[in-house]
Amino acid sequence: GENVEQHPSTLSVQEGDSAVIKCTYSDSASNYFPWYKQELGKGPQLIIDIRSNVGEKKDQRIAVTLNKTAKHFSLHITETQPEDSAVYFCAASSHDMRFGAGTRLTVKP
Amino acid sequence: DTGVSQNPRHKITKRGQNVTFRCDPISEHNRLYWYRQTLGQGPEFLTYFQNEAQLEKSRLLSDRFSAERPKGSFSTLEIQRTEQGDSAMYLCASERGGGYSGANVLTFGAGSRLTVL
Numbered sequence: 001g002e003n004v005e006q007h008p009s010t011l012s013v014q015e016g017d018s019a020v021i022k023c024t025y026s027d028s029a030s031n032y033f034p035w036y037k038q039e040l041g042k043g044p045q046l047i048i049d050i051r052s053n054v055g056e057k058k059d060q061r062i063a064v065t066l067n068k069t070a071k072h073f074s075l076h077i078t079e080t081q082p083e084d085s086a087v088y089f090c091a092a093s094s095h096d097m098r099f100g101a102g103t104r105l106t107v108k109p
Numbered sequence: 110d111t112g113v114s115q116n117p118r119h120k121i122t123k124r125g126q127n128v129t130f131r132c133d134p135i136s137e138h139n140r141l142y143w144y145r146q147t148l149g150q151g152p153e154f155l156t157y158f159q160n161e162a163q164l165e166k167s168r169l170l171s172d173r174f175s176a177e178r179p180k181g182s183f184s185t186l187e188i189q190r191t192e193q194g195d196s197a198m199y200l201c202a203s204e205r206g207g208g209y210s211g212a213n214v215l216t217f218g219a220g221s222r223l224t225v226l
Contacts, residue, residue: 044217046214096154
């Protein structure tokens with residue numbers, strides 16, 4: 001089955017800096033790669049996703065890149081703000097969705 | 110209905126007791142998923158339904174766990190003879206499957222946190 005690795009497990013940045021989180025996956029049949037943000041006491045919320053026929057997608061301050069050959073994808077957050085502080089999960093899906101272990105992002109004011 | 114609803118939000122029980130969690134998905138979503146999340150980890154897949162049919166079960170779902178979706182709408186997850194290792198957040202998600210735009214997009218509920226003493 002699919003195995004998703006996520007790095008780093010924790011990330012601390014200064015407000016206004018960029019943050020990058022990277023994931024690798026194992027199943028070449030995976031064709032959908034979402035990123036979720038989870039705040040304390042809440043379920044994961046989708047923030048951006050990318051499908052395997054696209055290499056890059058951007059939505060305001062967040063962007064995701066996908067390298068199918070290398071089986072890795074990344075989340076980029078620019079101009080970080082304190083409210084971006086949360087746990088971020090990547091996931092990969094073929095017929096069911098598997099998640100990475102998460103990255104705790106802290107944005108210092 | 111604007112989201113996925115889960116009840117109860119928190120359940121504290123003694124080891125050996127049975128517990129049941131309920132999930133009400135987004136009404137037009139025909140796929141429903143259960144995940145388990147422990148502290149510091151990502152959600153782990155347990156099982157999923159397409160309408161009322163349970164199509165896949167993870168090896169994590171021991172014989173003490175059972176999930177149902179009797180009418181293809183809400184779902185229940187029951188854990189019998191709970192153990193301390195069952196303490197976790199149980200997340201439900203729904204998806205409008207079947208090739209529609211937005212396929213694969215899971216919408217999660219807030220979760221049901223289980224504490225087994």
